[in-house]
Amino acid sequence: MENAEETAPRRLRALPSRLINHVAMSANRLVDRALATTGSRRYDYALLAALEEFGPASQAALGRRTGIDRSDVVATVNELSARGLVERSPDPADRRRNVITVTAAGISHLALLDRLLSEVQDALLASLTTAEREQFVGLLTRVADGLAASPPARPPVHTPRP
Numbered sequence: 001m002e003n004a005e006e007t008a009p010r011r012l013r014a015l016p017s018r019l020i021n022h023v024a025m026s027a028n029r030l031v032d033r034a035l036a037t038t039g040s041r042r043y044d045y046a047l048l049a050a051l052e053e054f055g056p057a058s059q060a061a062l063g064r065r066t067g068i069d070r071s072d073v074v075a076t077v078n079e080l081s082a083r084g085l086v087e088r089s090p091d092p093a094d095r096r097r098n099v100i101t102v103t104a105a106g107i108s109h110l111a112l113l114d115r116l117l118s119e120v121q122d123a124l125l126a127s128l129t130t131a132e133r134e135q136f137v138g139l140l141t142r143v144a145d146g147l148a149a150s151p152p153a154r155p156p157v158h159t160p161r162p
Helices: 016-036 042-054 059-066 070-082 104-124 130-149
Strands: 086-091 094-102
Touching: 016 042, 016 104, 042 059, 042 070, 042 086, 042 094, 042 104, 059 070, 059 094, 070 086, 094 104
Parallel strands: none
Antiparallel strands: 086 094
16 A cells, blocks of 8 residues: 555655644544544643643633634533533622633543543654654744744745736
8 A cells, every 4th residue: 555645746745834734634633533532622622731730710811821712712611511521600800701610520531631642642653762752842842932933924926927
């Protein structure tokens, strides 16, 4: 069976943007499958992780901290609350705002998700040594941090010659 990467044109195989996208699509599939075994999704994991690490927060703060759109935060909090993984209560400082807190069940569920995602990372990076994995994560972090600090300029628009 031929590997699509091996048969792709050399130009394509050398494009970091294409390689990143190819790996990201595979990673997303693996993560989605693993989380689905628990009835969870990536947003569930992100919100539970943020709440466990930083403590109770408003829905708006959760959105800013995780990069999840406000309406998606609301929907995810509703689902997590229905499952008993988070609690929503009025903010004593501003009754118009809710504060979200992770429950003991949420902490247990997050531990399960952490284990599953650790297995996914192992599968995703199976072709790398431990040192290479650390280097790879470090390089990806630098790229991500660099993009966050100064987003790339818009690429030039090609206009055909008359």
